[in-house]
Amino acid sequence: MSDIALQGIGLTRRFGGFIALDKVDIAVKRGEIRGLIGPNGAGKSTLIDVLSGRAKNRAGRVLINGEDVSGLTPQQRRKRGMARSFQRTNIFPDLTVEQQLRVASWAVADADIAEVMDELHLAGLADFPAAQISYGDQRRLDLALALVGRPSVLLLDEPAAGLTTEESFTLARILRDLANRWNVTVLLVEHDMQVVFSICDRISVLHLGRQLGEGTCAEVRANPTVVAAYLGTEA
């Protein structure tokens, strides 16, 4: 079996005349944590949406562990080990934290939820309806829902959005730790460069729907095109 856990080939997505993704190729090795960066409007969220099945791509293919899942629904992709979190918190407001994690676990053969709850510091909030917990807790819950069942491929869309610097680093550390322990392949969209450089093995750069570059943190930092287009003001 190939060691590429997640692959997108020639992914293209259009909204009317606007091209959000232009023949994007991406290949992430098993167990790798790949960062996905780029300016606003670069197509990062769109790429995640296409890879996860939330959006249809006009052209190109998506492969999970070598299997072509291009035509599959999000439900079906979950069964093949792909999970995702959301930039705008996407939880179940009227279920308690524990209830929704249970619902998540029933879909993946009754996976253990205690571990996820502990790792993400949600154990104390088990009986609270999700609508009543803090924003930071909700972000972690959003992530927890994706982690239940130890997915083999994890797509994260700005998991630290709206969190304080401290919260972001804590989250990043937890992510790195879990990903390494569980051998999860991660594709992480993130604006916070510190977070990206601290946990990612490699980084892909998107700009205007096209791939601008890909490499290790050091390589990307040094890449003049990338710096000019994006990192100049960030890193």
Next chain:
Amino acid sequence: MSTLAHDAVRYAKKPRGTSATAVLLLAGAVALLAGFALPWIAPSKLAMSLFAQALFDALLATSVGFLFLQNGRVSFGQAAFSGLGSYAFGVLVARNLVGAEAALLVALLLPTALAFLLGLVIARVSGVAHAMLTLAVGQALYEVAFRWRELAKGDDGMSFDLPARIFGVSARGLQDPAVMVVLAWSILVIVLVGLALFARSRTGMVAAAIRDNEERARFLGYSTTLPRALVYAIAAFVAALAGVLQASYNGYIAPQMFHWTVSGFALIMAIIGGAKFIIGPAVGAVALFYIKDFAGQVAEYWPAIVGGALVIVTLTMPQGIIGLADLLWRRSARR
């Protein structure tokens, strides 16, 4: 999901574990037993008859409320399913097409199956569009029943005699107020307990999750159409029960049973009673039934009173009467 449904279920009780299930079953058993005492408690046959009819309303209101609770959908057409139950039973019995037991089975399963299919098809439709669609369903059936004279005399409605025996016992007893009131009460209790158990089962929780956030449920790996359709089916089954009981008690079916105002009133009962609690709609229905009965002279203006009550409750008490009681109970418990 609509913000209205969000508000409605925000404070739904979440009892923990098996002890709560035991309490639920125990409460149900007690209620069932209490039901058998009704013929002795009730002051007269008339009182029993009235209560029985209030219970029919309660079942239909429960159907509406359950759909709202588990699917987050407002239906203006549950009377379509109670009407179907009534008509299926009435027509099959009147024409002696099948045995009494089979007629009952068909009367209960036909609306359920239809609702399931409809649920599959309209799973994606929510909010006001859903209200309009269910309205149209009920009315379409009303129109059909109205015009199809060969079926059941159309507009005039049709009386029919109950079969002699059903399940080995005399069926005529169904029209005895004492028998019907106990039967209707028992069925209502069993339905309420059953729905409560469903809500706490895996399927029920998954349905609740889908209600809360359909998209995320999909990303967790769930097909969202089937659970929704199942909830439609269960709700229709409860409505069909109401229809069959009513038809057999009165020995009469009429197109009016499908009318959207019947659905609308059931919806009002559910809202006033509080749809976020399984028992709320039933309480609302019984309350409204007796208020109407009590209102006697002003019964002419009853629709306006109910309409006014709906407006007031909708604007000021989103949790309905039961919700209000629950809120007050919580406040006093905190002191």
Next chain:
Amino acid sequence: MLIQVLNGVVYGGLLYLLAVGLVLIFGLREVVNFAHGALFMVGAYIGFSVAAAGYWWGGLVVSVVAMAIVGCALDATVFRALRRQDPMVTVLVTFGLLLILETFVTAVWGKAYLRYPMPALLSGTVNIAGSPFPVYRLFVIAVAVVVALSLTAWLRFTRIGLYVRAASTDARVASIQGVNVDRLSLIVVGLGTALAGLSGVVAGPLLTLSPTMGNYILIDSFIVVVIGGLGSFAGAFVAAILIGQIHNLGAICLPWAATILPFLLMVGILIWRPAGLAGSRA
């Protein structure tokens, strides 16, 4: 044959007047007015009272004005207060209003069927393709056409019409740009209910008056509005004609089809575009 088609257009015209009112109200306030059929009915009864006293045309004017006032009152009190709430809340409130209106009419006029008189000017028939066709029905068609044209012109060529179109697309943006959405709504909702009243008066001589006469046509107008697209005036017109024809077909040859077909169309549209009502605004 032509006569049959024309009859269908007559009903379609009545539906159009109601549907366009629904579209107007929805456009400004995002409210699906479940009381619209009741307003149709009340308009008919008010017109009837004046017409029965001998002033048929006076009845039309009084009814339209009265229903416009009712609409303004409705907007100022109920719709404005509920504009931030879930649309379902307004549905429920308008449903409550429907019940109140029906009871009110029953209390004042009674439940008995009433006959709306025909205006002397419009009684009589005209020869169309060899068959007599009531002049009054031509009048109904004319009213619908005039309203359709006026409305289109108003929306396209006047400033207020522009504001209405802007506010219908996005009320918040429109208000940021200086459009007083609340005052505009007053006008538009009033217009919508006035049209419902107009439809009621015009329909009066064709139907028998009863407190529940609004129920049937309400459902049909919902179907029209869904099929035509809740934000679309042109769509309402086309759909109204279509449903009018289907309805008439039913009266003649296929009662089954007439009952089920509009409903199936509505279901089909709502499934194909489940955003359905909201989708048309996007």
